[in-house]
Amino acid sequence: MQPVATTFFFYLLSGAAILGGVLVITRKNPVHSALALIMTLLAQAGLYLMLYAPFVAGVQIILYAGGIMVLFLFVIMLVNIEKVQKQEQFNKQWLVGIVAAAALGVLFVLVYMKGESLFPKHVVRLAEESNTQEIAVLLYGQYMFAFEIASLLLLVAIIGAVVMAKKRI
């Protein structure tokens, strides 16, 4: 499909993403932070669609927003957040932290601005209709081993989660 009004959607979605990102780190209540993070994730899924990555956009919504964030909310509900809310939310080194992060952000922006001549002006069009199919071919072909070994990673994660959450060993 030919993209329509990309500029408008880009600013809308990136505005939402940045707003969500800022809210995540400024809200006192972790539940609010988690909801703000979900907003960022959904906005990002939209941006992925604009970058010709429908499969990744789908996985982003299903796995990230739908799976990981629900896990986060579960754990937030498990622990006592009322006590958390009464505590100081920023630690003592917040100034150092903000300065360091700002320096990092400026560095990135500078690199991209300077490197702008490097990037082609127009985004290369990837075939959108067959995106999922092409990813599948790559995953089960060239990337087969990485795909298989990821199952070991998940096995380790399952064992680890069970061991850590057990009351006693």
Added chain:
Amino acid sequence: MNGAAQVTPQAVEYIRILPEIVLTIFGIIIMMLDPLMDERRSQRTLGAVGLVGALAAIVATLYQSQYPGVGFWGMVNVDSFSVFFHFLVTAVTAVVILTSYEYMEVQQIRAGEYYGLILFGAVGMCLMSSAVELVLIFIALEISSISTYILAGFRRRAAISSESSVKYFLLGSFATAFFLYGVALMFGATGSTSIAVIGQVLASGQPPVLAYVGIALMFVGLGFKVAAAPFHVWTPDVYEGAPAPIVGFMSTAPKAAVFAVLLRILFEAHAPGRLWLIWVVAALSMTLGNIGALVQDNVKRLLAYSSIAHAGYLLVAFAALPANGIPAAMFYTASYAAMNVGAFAVVSHLASAGERYVTMEDYAGLGRRSPLLAATLTIFLLSLIGIPATGGFFAKFYVFSAALQANLVGLVIIGVLNSAVGAYYYLRVIVVMYMREARQEVPVSPVPLGLGVALAISAVATIYLGVLPGRVLEYATRSAGDLLR
């Protein structure tokens, strides 16, 4: 897509991941046996299965070394470089399992998952050394990291252990994010995540700005994992809280694997602009590590700071010319692994239930009460100082001479001064062991067979590397040739 014609991998490609397959199978056997067996008696059997798995992986590595080459569409590359690190990781795994045998019993930790996670972690570490595609390196790094996060939290009776686990986890994931951002920028700069292709692109012309930033970010991420300053803040606390045999494990095997990844990324991919970055980080790690260790009273914390300092010495080799630097770095990882695993084996034996005896005070008079144990610890400490006739001496010697050949006089001077500072606190432990009377009677139980074998292997390896370093160095030089080709 390259390799489109060939749809299924050939048999020889499975040999190229044989040690990983063996370790995974034994890990799964442990996990399946665990629920079937009586909880109180299962530990010895499961440990034995783990040990057999590690030994089988060593055999598989030796077998694998006869089939060098690339497998799975340019994902893994078996060369003498990867075989070297496979051997190192699997040998460390075997020794750590031997050490854990008694430790688990004394600490009353009953969990087969412990041995399973050690083996799975070893799979990740092995893969890190043979992976030549950043996707695979990333997944292998995560397998090894996640299993060590869990292993660090295995002393459930002590609050400090789960704290060390969470600290390790948060800073480790933070580091992973930096590494990934570096990979993303590298992908942006070169259009590939395969190290061979990246190397070709970067060597073919003036590297783009993005590549410099990408390398710097990857280096930050991996620097966290090897506990190089200024990314070392987590190390002392995590090492203090984690079980002693696991500290021996995670200060050697994953570090060796990460150094292997660094060597591949920096040299095989012809990374630009690496010198100053490494210069600063190496000098900082050596200095901060040694200064930090001076004031420590807890032996585990002392060894943690010493491991920061040793990461610094190792990074000196990365700043040198590749032809000398790579073998020196490989030799250093091997001898550091031998002496540090041994030192932590002694620490884990003396710690006794609940890891109560880990301060310098508790080591007073050890020379009289357990001469053999004190003598072995002395060998490891002398090697950590870098006294001749131990592996640590030649490790430092090769690193510094490689740096001198690259005209890094300033860095070598900082390194030598730091070695002198380091000698002070290692000698302090030795002096306490032999010269000081024990103020309170710290129980010293006799050394059981498993631990004895572990200590013997580490001590023999340390002395072998110190007396006859030629063969290992020659092998490392050959691997460096493989890597640079």
Added chain:
Amino acid sequence: MVPLSYYLVLSGILFACGVTGFLIKRNIITIFMSIELMLNGVNLSFVAFAAQWGKLSGQIFVFFVMVVAAAEAAVGLAIIIAVYRTRETLNVDQVNLLKL
């Protein structure tokens, strides 16, 4: 058409947001969420670069990053529960997180 570098600047901003959160927050769960924010910044630049080069391998990398993020989330949240059980707090100052 929006130039590609805008996407990359956005990804840099998200990453820096995550770094800030990691450094200044006290609550372990929010710190962990900041790490997720960093990973999302990374993912965005991967997808953008994939579009730039016209290569799908960038999107595949994102897929693997998400797998790892899921594994990390499961393990990390279990560790957080274990800490909460022993300490009854999620404040990093009381857990001595960044003690030097």
